[in-house]
Amino acid sequence: MAASPQSPAGGAGRGSGSGPASPVAPPPRSNQILRDLAGGSVVISILAVVLALIVGGILIALTDENVQAASGYFFSRPADTINAVWVSVSGAYSALFQGSVYNFGALDFAKGIKPLTDTLTFATPLIVAGLGVGLAFRAGMFNIGGQGQMLIAAAAAGWVGYSFPLPYGIHLILAVLAGIAGGALWGGIVGLLKARTGAHEVIVTIMLNYVAVYLVSYMLRTPGLLQAPGSNNPKTPAMLPTAVYPDLLGPGYNLHAGLLVSIAATVFVWWLLSRSSLGFKFRAVGVNPNAARVAGIDVKRSYVTVMLISGGLIGLAGVAQVLGTVTTGFSSGIDAGIGFDAITVALLGRSRPWGIFVAGILFGAFKAGGFSMQAGQGIPVDIVLVVQSLIVLFIAAPPLVRAVFHLPTPGVARKKKPVTLAKAVAAK
Structure with missing residues (x-):
């Protein structure tokens, strides 16, 4: 006996007098969006x-x-x-x-917000150093040479800061540019060795950290280089007033214009990664250097360029230490572990510029x-x-x-589709 169209063997619902059962409606897309956000x-x-x-x-x-x-x-x-x-x-x-946001035991509001200004002061070098590390991360480079890049930048900025009596404004700009150049040079060496010889950037940056530490220590102990004249201490002379970051809230606070520089650096890195063709190349190389090479991107040049910019940004952290918080001369401990803390800041910020900015403030609060x-x-x-x-x-x-x-794993309920290089870069 043949199966009836309404029977289960015929494909319709049992006891149903209508046609085939309608397909189950997929879950609303809002559910998947909430899963991805969560x-x-x-x-x-x-x-x-x-x-x-x-x-x-x-x-x-x-x-x-x-x-x-x-x-x-x-x-x-x-x-x-x-x-x-x-x-x-x-x-x-x-x-x-x-100790980091607001002191409720202070006598007035001006003294109550001092902890917040201390937090922003500590956060200033962490932000710019984190931006440098995060930018290298986006290009597939693991830059852990922040200590060395900071020390070289501090030595260059400090030397300009106390050696040349120049007009206010010009002197500060030249000192900042010298620090950026010093950090960029030390980072560029890593990119050049990576591009020309295939040397691993982790090993190179670690070794260059040691080179920078002992080089700066030698210069601080040698008269005529960085050591203050007539002094036996490994310390530089005091910075000239014309080369010091101006105070933002007056002499009662430690907050200086380096914070504005860090904000400008955050905007610059955001624009570089999100709105420029060079940033697209960096992200493409970070996603898949082989596919980027096939797409016509010069991967070796990208390595050199990104390490130059990364080193320059980390150099700004050294500049902030020398021309901002320490104006009476500095010693070999000027990096204060910021070069390694920047790695943590970049990781917490997911290598996104504004995420790094927030993470830098958080870690500045921890320090303060x-x-x-x-x-x-x-x-x-x-x-x-x-x-x-x-x-x-x-x-x-x-x-x-x-x-x-x-928490749900984002994207698990979504059917995977082939991803092109351009889409992968845009997502990253």
């Missing part, structure tokens, strides 16, 4: 910071003496332990906030508030370094953050 890079970066602060709070509680004492009789009076944990963690993060935590609450400043390291850890492991917060 699991996107911006949310992952924010949650990585939150998760790092949570783990940092646990470490603060574990190292607090009052918490340790209260935990000894936890089962008899658990509320005491909970209260001690709350007092320890909230006090530490409150001190971090008041860390001292307040140590002074006001007795919290070791190393805890702040642990939090920064945890941020890098969680940023480098998005699946871990998604698993902790039960």
Whole structure:
């Protein structure tokens, strides 16, 4: 007996008198958009910071003496332990906030916002150095030579800053340009070796860091080079007033015009990557250098060019250190670890200019508030370094953050399509 058109064998729904069953409607596109946003890079970066602060709070509680004492009789009076944990963690993060954003204990508003200006001062070299590292990342180059590029830039800018009595304005511009040139030269060596010999940029930048450290140390100990005349200390003379960044809010604050330079540098890098053909070439090389070469892009020239620009941006960080916060002469420790912190800033900012800008301010707040935590609450400043390291850890492991917060993986429900080089570059 033949199957009826309305029977299951005939393909229609059971007991249905109509035609074939209508196909199931696909889920709304808004659902996929929400999934992509929830699991996107911006949310992952924010949650990585939150998760790092949570783990940092646990470490603060574990190292607090009052918490340790209260935990000894936890089962008899658990509320005491909970209260001690709350007092320890909230006090530490409150001190971090008041040391980096606003001091509620200040006598007036002018003194209350000083922590915020300190945060922006610390953030200034981190932003420009992070931009340099992030730009190299976008071109597929891992520039970890920020320390060396900063030192060479600081030496060049400092030498111009104290050696030549020039009119105000001209002197500052020349000193800044000298610093940019010094950093660009040190970064350009890496790009040139990568392009000509295929040398790995990680090894070259590490070695050049050592070369810069010992070279600058030698010059600081040699009369006639960088050492102050008549001094036995490895330190330069004081910068001339005409070569110093002007104060933005007056002498009562440390904030200087280097912040405006960092904002201009952020706009420049955004324009370079998003609106220029050179930035398109950088991104194409970063996505796939072989495909970029087939498309007619000179990959070797791109390596040299991007490292020149990257080194110049990192050189601005050295300039900010010499002509902004340290105007009485500098020593070999002028880099203050900024060259390596810039890698963390670039990672947190996802190598996007404005993301790096925000990440630089965040890490500037950590630097400014860390001292307040140590002074006001007795919290070791190393805890702040642990939090920064945890941020890098969680940023480098998005699946871990998604698993902790039960976030969806963006794009998993979307059918994959062939991606051309141009589309891949535009997405990156």
